[in-house]
Amino acid sequence: MRSAADANGDARMLEESLRRRAADQQLRDELARHDFSGRRYRRFEEELARYGTAVLRAWMHSGYIFRLVASRGFPLYPSAAELDVLCHDHEARDDLANMTVAVALPRFRKHALIGGGWTYEGGASLPTYFMGACLYVFPNEFRRCRAQDEKRKRQDRLDPAMTVPESDPVHDPAVQAVGNIHVLERIAAAGRRARPIVALTIDGYSQEEIAELTGTQSARAVEGVLYRWRAREKGLREVSGE
């Protein structure tokens, strides 16, 4: 049952997002005045890159990115080990995010801005459109990393001195803690919509950020998903007598 306050909030959200998109249009026009080059364009690129990098890192950390690219027709079928590396090795994650953004930025400039692919009427904000460009680039970058890893591993195998003893794939002591394994089980059990939201919440992202990261309409909506997930979990625990 939706209250009048909720409806009011949604209307405010919609108004806010329209206002932001109108400003996006203004920003685009301002950048066009300088042929999408020069100091101000670089400033815009910097902020877009920071945003894109942060979003890609979060998406990779939770593995959500694989769902997004698969839904666009690029299933990457990451192995458990690959997911584990992206989850725990922030340098690997940062490198991949950085490369993806670096390749996506000129494409975005050419197609979305100069080519007019992005429009106010299209319904997406500039940053969302940019993330679309990143998702388009990501599979190639991921495969490149994968190929490099394979090559390195092959070289290491050939050179006995370089071979380190096989380490436990779950090397993070925190992950080995029983409580965390339980958390992971619970996340896996959450629905498709709740799963990334719960995972990102545990990673310490704010509700505003999660709304941004998952394309959920608003922070309020994220809060709602979390509320319903918590209520369900609480119910389950009571049933199982925990």
Add this chain to the structure above:
Amino acid sequence: VTANQDDRDEDARFEALLEQSSLGAPGARQLRERVPLARKLLVAWDVQGLARLSARPADKVQERVAGVLASAFGEAGVAPGSREVYQQGDGGLALLPAGNGADRPRLIISLIDALDSGLRRVNEALAPSARLRLRLALEEGGVYQAGHGPGGPSVAAVSRLVDAANVRNMLEDSSGYLVVVVTDHLYRDILAYAPERTFARAGIPSKEKGSPGPAWAYLPGERAAHVPGTALRAPDPRDRAAWPEASLMGSLTPGDRAALLAAGTRVQFSDHDILVMEGDVGDAVYVLTGGMVKITAGTEAGAAMLAVRSRGDLIGKFAILNGMPRTATVRAVGTVGAVRVTMERLSALTEAHPDALPAITRSVTAKLRSETERRAASRNRSAQERLAQVIYDLATEYGEKSPDGGAVIFLPLTQAELGELAGVAVATTERLLAEFRRDQLVQTGYRKITVRDMASLGDRLVAPGARPTPVIRTDRLEAPVMMVDAVESTSSDQLPWPPVPLSAPRSPRA
């Protein structure tokens, strides 16, 4: 100062617009803040030709480069603690504090100077093949930590710039050890206010992946190549061959020469093609890069041969200088290569390269003077002296030296044309050439004249008993006094174009 204030206001408005846009929404802003951005001066470098060296000397090279860079940073006043240096392959990236306002040009200029002199010092002690040659790219912008090194659009831009093909070519073509290339906005923001160094625009070809757009290049010790709008094309191997010393091209500095060639369009003419038509309104000049042209002017009796010009000479400058119709017809002899430079390009060029202007003026006035000399000679000197002089000059300027002290002139000139050059009637020319042949001075053949003995031919320049006349080496003569005055009375870099209102040269027959 007001322009700067306006700029800052504009910047503030832009930042506000960024925050109002979707990037400024609470979630997006918080996400951005997770990636801290630091403003830095980015210095990327790469060692030219290092890939060709084997592993062992490459280590040595890297070590030397690291030493040169460290001392240059020190000389430029960058404390060791305030810089981060990352080695990547044959080059690397240094992040320096971005500094504030007035210090930035000074930091960059003193860094470039320190690096240039450091490279010279190190290279002095090295064999030519071991000398260090460095490409340097500069940019200012935000940098964030990304995995194993710094990341961000500025990092990407500076890496692309240092690797751009035409930046490599510039260093390849230069005699120096360093090429510095900066992004367009760094140049506009900072270096345009440091006029003591001449940066020239150097476009990065847009077909290069993720081209960082226009850039500015500086070759210390040499004037940078001026490349309006587009990239340096692959250099024509012919342009790298030596230019005849006496020609205009030979008298320009390598930088001005490259600029002049780059300012124009490469064109080719077949035998008998007309480059310039007498009476036409001129809008361009030609720099001859290969082959030869004949210059003729109409008289009542028909076309008279005025001169021949070849590689390195400038054609069509009179009409450009005074805006009058072309004074002569220029026709290709065989295949002729040239670079066509429009009037606008030429005046832009002389603005950017003020040193080129006196050289061009000198070449114009020297040609004028040679016409005057010839006219004077036609009164005071005998037909034999005049013809000997013309052959002597042609042999000196265009002849190929033969080992026995002679020279071969490969010029498809008829005897009549040779006579016209000397102001000698056809019948007299034929008689005199026969005399020269008999005296074993010259040999004539199809499209060539062989001078058997330059020294004896030189003797014929002076009639017995007459005062010895120095050999007319027109291109090396000083310009007539009036011209020189006109040039020197104005500061050369403020000369308007056209610089000197020259009167139209008259035909020697007039």
